[in-house]
Amino acid sequence: MNAAASAHWLPGDRLPDVRLRAADSTSRALHAEFAGLPLWIATPVDAASAAQLPTPPEGVYAICVAPAVPEGAPSGWHAFAADPRWCAGLGTGLFWQADANLRLRASQPLPLASVPALPPGVEPLRGERTLAIAPVLQIPDVFEPELCATLIRHLEVDCGGGDVSAVLVMQDGEQRLQVDPNIKQRREVIPRDAQLEALMHERLLRRALPEIARVFNFEVRRRDPFKLLAYPENAGYFRAHRDNETPDVAHRRFALSVNLNQGDYEGGEFRYPEFGPHLFSPPTGAALVFSCSVLHEVRPVERGTRYAMTTFLA
Secondary structure, eight states, X not given: OOGGGSSSOOTTOBOOOOEEEOTTSOEEEHHHHHTTSOEEEEOOSSHHHHHTOOOOOTTOEEEEEESSOOSOOOTTEEEEEOOHHXXXXXXXXXXXXXXXXXXXXXXXXXXXXXXXXOOOOOOOOOGGGGGGOOOOEEETTSSOHHHHHHHHHIIIIITTTOEEOOEEEEETTEEEEEOOTTTEEOEEEOOOOHHHHHHHHHHIIIIIXXXXXXXXXXXXXXXXXXXXXXXOTTTOEEEEEOSSOSGGGTTOOEEEEEESOTTSSEEOOEEOGXXXXXXXXXXXXXXXXXXXXXXXXXXXXXXXXXEEEEEEEO
């Protein structure tokens, strides 16, 4: 499942591919020709609404779309017809912003009350600075802020704060769970609300798994149970480790971790020591995805409590 299977797309969804047909009967593929630049998308209800659209700034490609080629698009806008089901996913009478990865960011009703601001630019890394970056995929907006807050409340209230996290050790020839602060300190719990777990699963299906398939050329067929995690102030960390070194977890291929409250704590960053000193702390709702065979750590939390959701994919 992906955004194409949804009745209506939401911020965080990546637009499915579609053929866009112009009035002169030429057509263009969305993914092949429009990725790489911020995109404005308008679905005006009529020509008068289209005529009120603002002039797009330099570096933004702007399109009007509908099941039939829209009329009235002003200078700087390009009018296309598209599959009616694809158009229905966007809705009618709306203005959407999408990023360079064709991921929907936000929508507003038409006519616009004000011209939307562009997101701040990112200074490109050059030369040798790119050599020390871990092979990690970051996916924004996998969970909405409201869902993140609900998961934190579920951990702390519904699940009583969770349990102290243990590690699996061999004792007298048998595997046993044991708390070992030399390895990690955190609280954790498997969600106890079936509806909440189903919502988390749906968000991964529509936002994370298609990106993993595209970036890593890997089809996820198995998911470990979700875990909600709490790394408390001065008592939350996970020393450097790999996630698939013992027989019970050798099936794991990728780890997926969603930050639930970035900005409410200090420390707690991911680090991949084999690939350099850089620290990773994604925004609230964003996911980090990386190979389970990559050495990684969660650095000690210095202030506040870091909350996260994690699972493993195979």
